[in-house]
Amino acid sequence: MAASKNNKEKLPTLLPSGNREYSFFEQVFEVARQIPMGRVTTYGAIAEYLGAKKSARMVGWAMNAAHDQTPPVPAQRVVNRNGMLSGKAHFSTPTLMQELLEKEGITVQNDTVVDFEKILWKPE
Template sequence: MGSNTASFYEQVYEIARLIPKGRVTSYGAIAKSLGAAKSSRMVGHAMSYAHDAEPAVPAQRVVNSSGLLTGKFHFGTPTLMQELLEQEGVTVKNDKVQDFKKVFWDPMLEL
């Protein structure tokens, strides 16, 4: 991994660590907050490696722009992402965050 990619990943992780418990954000919102609005796929790629990051990254709090748990296959089991979110008070049905707009955390408003 090149140093630019590593630096981008670290920036993604820094923002993900700011997401409050019980809230979620999207890959695109993180990309936009980093000034790289067209890089939501890169954010998703970074999140797939988040389990290796120190300090820990709450990757379960990052979903797609519709609230779908598209990253669930990068967790230990197919249901772990949902279980972690539910432990934080986020309701998930059929792999989709319920009340998405209500629990959405916008990094652009927080940074």
């Protein structure tokens, strides 16, 4: 079955605007909500879990819409593969993301999560 790639059962359509059906975006939201307090994950890990490892960018894009989701999506727990708070600029204030993480017991230095690999959590 090398000729066919049928692993695309999820998601072509999405759009947080208008369409409220299950979509790649919503799946991202759900996974993000699974991240335990005090832990973090990466865009790539979420994308990989959803079967679209190469679409890590879409995960980040989904996070853009996450602000409007209920229950809220802990977007602060999603960082890039280096443990860097690449999304902090998209929060209300440039420091909010770090502050939220620190409230959960996560130490952040130089926009990067300390002991990132130790607190890294991956969906299963």
